[in-house]
Amino acid sequence: MRLRTALTTAVVTAAAATALAAPTASAATAPCRERDLRVSAGPGGSQNTARVSVVNEGGRACAVDRIPTVTFRGLDGSAQPVPAATSGPYVLSPGEHGYAAVRTAAPDTAGGHVVRSLSVAADPAHYGVTFAAPAVGMADGIRVWEPVTTLWHASRGAADRALAEGTG
Numbered sequence: 622m623r624l625r626t627a628l629t630t631a632v633v634t635a636a637a638a639t640a641l642a643a644p645t646a647s648a649a650t651a652p653c654r655e656r657d658l659r660v661s662a663g664p665g666g667s668q669n670t671a672r673v674s675v676v677n678e679g680g681r682a683c684a685v686d687r688i689p690t691v692t693f694r695g696l697d698g699s700a701q702p703v704p705a706a707t708s709g710p711y712v713l714s715p716g717e718h719g720y721a722a723v724r725t726a727a728p729d730t731a732g733g734h735v736v737r738s739l740s741v742a743a744d745p746a747h748y749g750v751t752f753a754a755p756a757v758g759m760a761d762g763i764r765v766w767e768p769v770t771t772l773w774h775a776s777r778g779a780a781d782r783a784l785a786e787g788t789g
Contacts, residue, residue: 650712653683655747662741662750664758670784671723671757672777673770675743677713684710685743687772689721693765694738694751700725700768703787708745711773719743719773722784725759726766733766743773 657679665672673689687709691700700723711719726733739757742749754763769787774780 650682650684650710652746653677653685653713653744654679655744657683658685658743658747660741660743660750662739662752662757665722665724666781668759669725669727669764671725671739671752671759672720672780673723673741674718674720674777675713675773676718677715680715682712682714684712685719685773686745687711689723689770689773690740690742690745690747690749691723691768691770692740692742692749693725693734693763693768694736694740696734696736696765700770702772703769703784706772718775720775720777720780721771721773722777722780723768723770724784725768726764728759728761728764730764730766733764735762735764737762739763 657677659676659678660673662671662673673691675685677683688702688706713719736754738751738753740749740751754760757763771780771783774783
């Protein structure tokens with residue numbers, strides 16, 4: 622009986638030590654520091670689409686929110702993810718890019734607002750970077766009416782397809 626108790630204690634102790642030594646998901650995917658990220662935006666191929674990207678220029682893997690935060694100057698709220706999604710981590714290794722596509726209202730849409738810039742943050746805790754309307758291919762202003770964004774994807778093509786299919 623003592624041998625079984627000793628073996629059980631040894632197994633439990635070894636399991637606990639392994640659990641303590643194993644890296645946790647949060648340690649392996651710590652939030653990205655804003656200074657380690659480069660956020661970009663540009664034209665998206667159609668009159669009311671912009672492409673955004675983020676690259677991890679830091680020396681360690683880190684996580685941003687899987688939904689880019691896209692806001693429009695002077696307006697409350699942000700572009701909504703398609704399909705509807707909740708926050709979660711999107712891990713970027715050093716040098717790795719994430720891509721998303723943003724759709725605003727078509728230039729001939731009645732209603733909405735016209736703004737002169739949009740801002741993109743890789744994580745809602747970050748300030749983000751502001752881009753003037755011409756920089757994203759909307760020289761006459763960005764018409765905003767129920768804007769949507771995809772989640773981050775591994776390629777521009779995947780983000781474009783997700784926007785076209787409405788699959789995030």
